[in-house]
Amino acid sequence: MKTFKKVLALALATVMSAAVLTGCGQGSDGRTIIRIGHNQSTNHPTHIALVAFEEFIESKLGDKYDVEVFPSELLGSQNEMVQLTQTGAINFCVASNSLLETFSTNYTLFNLPYLFASAEAYHASMDDEAITGPIFESTKEAGFEAVTWLDAGTRNFYTVDTPIETPADLKGLKIRVQQSPTNVQMMSLLGGSATPMGFGDVYTALQSKIIDGAENNELALTDNGHGDVCKYYSYDMHQMIPDILIGNIAFLDGLSEEERAIFEEGFQLVNQVQRTEWTDAVAAAKDRAANEQGVQFLYPDTKPFQEACAPMHEDMLAQYPDLAPIYDAIQAYNEQYPSTES
Numbered sequence: 001m002k003t004f005k006k007v008l009a010l011a012l013a014t015v016m017s018a019a020v021l022t023g024c025g026q027g028s029d030g031r032t033i034i035r036i037g038h039n040q041s042t043n044h045p046t047h048i049a050l051v052a053f054e055e056f057i058e059s060k061l062g063d064k065y066d067v068e069v070f071p072s073e074l075l076g077s078q079n080e081m082v083q084l085t086q087t088g089a090i091n092f093c094v095a096s097n098s099l100l101e102t103f104s105t106n107y108t109l110f111n112l113p114y115l116f117a118s119a120e121a122y123h124a125s126m127d128d129e130a131i132t133g134p135i136f137e138s139t140k141e142a143g144f145e146a147v148t149w150l151d152a153g154t155r156n157f158y159t160v161d162t163p164i165e166t167p168a169d170l171k172g173l174k175i176r177v178q179q180s181p182t183n184v185q186m187m188s189l190l191g192g193s194a195t196p197m198g199f200g201d202v203y204t205a206l207q208s209k210i211i212d213g214a215e216n217n218e219l220a221l222t223d224n225g226h227g228d229v230c231k232y233y234s235y236d237m238h239q240m241i242p243d244i245l246i247g248n249i250a251f252l253d254g255l256s257e258e259e260r261a262i263f264e265e266g267f268q269l270v271n272q273v274q275r276t277e278w279t280d281a282v283a284a285a286k287d288r289a290a291n292e293q294g295v296q297f298l299y300p301d302t303k304p305f306q307e308a309c310a311p312m313h314e315d316m317l318a319q320y321p322d323l324a325p326i327y328d329a330i331q332a333y334n335e336q337y338p339s340t341e342s
Helices: 002-021 045-061 078-087 105-111 119-126 129-142 181-190 199-207 249-253 257-291 303-309 311-319 321-336
Strands: 032-037 065-070 092-096 144-150 155-159 174-177 193-196 213-216 232-239 243-248 296-298
Touching (some): 032 045, 045 065, 045 144, 045 257, 078 092, 078 144, 078 243, 105 129, 105 181, 105 321, 119 321, 129 144, 129 321, 144 249, 144 257, 174 181, 181 311, 199 213, 232 303, 243 249, 257 296, 303 311, 311 321
Parallel strands (some): 032 065, 032 092, 174 193, 174 213, 232 296
Antiparallel strands (some): 144 243, 155 213
């Protein structure tokens, strides 16, 4: 299956790249095809939100645009889809903020562990254009920009057979992390061994014990089957990292003023639908993981984890002083919406 997807992705990339080079992105009915890729399944909140976007755009501009949503890495890995979006071979894709750090150092900020004190502070910060604007626009020269953010919940550690109650429990464990320097540094400070890899490779790596665990939200347990292998999920709550819907700059700039307004409304719809669906999906995932997959949920004291990662905040601000005003604005939201953890 994995080989098939790679072959399909290569074939699609070749065809779509050729279409871009020849200025042809039209279907047989003359409508312009808008391609959107992501790495989740068709029952994931992200896919549901993008289908809502598809229906909205076609209800407003269906005489001109045909929106096609490709789930489950059908267009390649996240990194490959970002590259396709850069070139205009596809129009949009969903990428993890951690991956985007490799395209713009501004995204490093959102990858910091324990940046947000609570989910409320996280949501308020991400809804504030004064915070997100400078970061979302920082990849324009790379050929794409962020058009909205998606809630990916809280990232926590889950392991095959080792309960994680303290950072010391991570010592000697190989943990899959997203492909970003920040995540590798985080694992080093926590005592584990970072193993960056694409999301689509994680299940097999867990099953074959190439890695001892991973870190992600609850949906990875059920939607991606990781709970079939990993039996401990530990709420250390080390990150709240958004997923980002990015769009090709040339496509976005080529929209008329009226069309861009409709697309902006569609981007807001993606955000709203995805966040609503997310709340229900997490509750369902926890229930299924506990009762069907036999996953044990742990609730360790997060303070030792926070203390271990604290140097990363100072290091980031020293390395990227231009991000200090945005960091301070987030801290203001943290004071307004403090953690409710006792």
